[in-house]
Amino acid sequence: MEIITVAELKSRIDAGEKLNIIDVREPDEYAEFNIGARLIPLGKIQAMQIDEIEDLKSEELIIHCRSGKRSATACLFLETMGFENTKNLEGGMLAWQDMIK
Numbered sequence: 137m138e139i140i141t142v143a144e145l146k147s148r149i150d151a152g153e154k155l156n157i158i159d160v161r162e163p164d165e166y167a168e169f170n171i172g173a174r175l176i177p178l179g180k181i182q183a184m185q186i187d188e189i190e191d192l193k194s195e196e197l198i199i200h201c202r203s204g205k206r207s208a209t210a211c212l213f214l215e216t217m218g219f220e221n222t223k224n225l226e227g228g229m230l231a232w233q234d235m236i237k
Contacts, residue, residue, distance in 0.1 A: 137211035140198055140223040142231045157198045158189070160210045161229070165202060169229060173198075178206045181213050193218050200225035200232075 148155060149171075157173035159166055166175045176186065178201070189197070197219060201207040204227050211222040225232075 137208065137215060138221075138223045139226050141226050142235045145198060145225060146232075146236060155198055156189075156192055156195055157200065158210070160199060160201045160206050165229075169233070171200075171229075171232065173200065178210050181210045184217065186214075186217070194220055196221045196223060198223045198225060201228045203230050204228045 157171070159170060159173040159175050160178040160181060162177055163175065176189065180186065197214065199207040199210050199214070199222055204224060207224045207228060211224050214222050
């Protein structure tokens with residue numbers, strides 16, 4: 137697992153890169169505020185219910201949650217399932233909302 141900062145992610149989104157961003161928060165958190173990532177709650181990843189991203193094993197996955205803890209856990213789980221390039225968004229959505237006003 138690598139780390140990506142909010143500034144790096146924002147810059148890549150603004151540049152129009154095609155990114156695989158996964159939000160591992162709960163649906164109510166996602167509904168409250170999101171950056172358009174694909175919602176796959178951490179519980180689904182821990183239960184290995186990841187059919188929808190199975191084809192992304194060799195691609196970069198940027199994982200985020202509220203603060204960075206659940207997404208770090210998700211990265212570790214995904215790596216044990218064969219995902220080769222996971223990046224945890226440092227500080228999660230709290231850092232995003234602090235920096236991107």
